[in-house]
Amino acid sequence: MTPPTTSDTDDILAKLQRAYDQVKPDEPHTLAVGDRLVDDLELDSLDLIDVVSILEDEFDPDVVDQVIDSAAEIETVGQLVDRFATASADAG
């Protein structure tokens, strides 16, 4: 497995930003890796799954599945980005 590059993580963060904007249009926020999903962004578990699901067209289905499988353990935007990056690398 190749570690994710900065450009990978920037790309994932940009995709997450677009998904977040769709899920929370009335609460504009520029995502940062340190943002806490619940405490800072007020994303409940189903909101998080909505964000991830919106990205189904941009990632391999297995990647989305892996992220959803581990969603309960993800607490920050940075962890979410890492999860996508790791799952994408695993998927090859």
Added chain:
Amino acid sequence: MDPVDTVLVFEGQGAKEVPGDPPVDLFALAPVDAQTAIVRHQLARARSWLSDPDRSDVGVLGQSLGELTALVVAGAVDEDDALTLVRLRAELPAALLEPRDWTMASLTRVAPADAEAAAEDLALWVIGWNGPADCIVVGETEAFEALKPRVRLRPSTYRTLPVVHPYHTPLMQPVADEMAETLAGMDVRDPTLPVLSPTGPRAVTTADEARAVVVEALVSPVSWTATLAFAVARWAPTRWRECGPSASLYRFAWKNGLDTDWGEA
């Protein structure tokens, strides 16, 4: 087509709190008090919205408990009578139904029809058809546990709701019968604003129809996807405004393909 400018939308029970200073923790309240707080909050926001005469061109639409709020805003039911119905709706199930351990949950990434097929042999019903891959189910807790692997539920793809009775299922018939008797003695009027009911869905234009939807909603699923489409076709609204407390229905607007001006009242 009977166009309206704005749809006022009222959610059902499920919010954690009613906003305020301080906010009201709905999970700390008895169900009847939580439901009363939700309806009062929704009424206050709707009245505030409607206090601007430029905003009078509205239709109303409520989901589950919110349907009672919609009927008050439409002038079909008095507020005091609606709160009596809220109390009965909250308290009668415990008095009339056999006690069981119920779980109500909101599921995502599960098509309602798939959940229904998977629950065919279970004491579990799909009671909310909220989107192409979103639904609400209620069933005995054991049945819900059995459903989980059948529809590949994961801890993050469902959320249990703070509801302990099988609303919107045939099991509520004894409660519906009592509610019908109470409604027969209430002064229910023809709505003065356009109303749609997610039971069907259908338009509510007379006092008799208002009585009927309150009763039938107790034993019927909430067809939210069909209701949104029905509202668009009938009203062609330019904007939708949720009246709280949590504005949870926006997610089902975009999931059902509504590209529209949706916000909070």
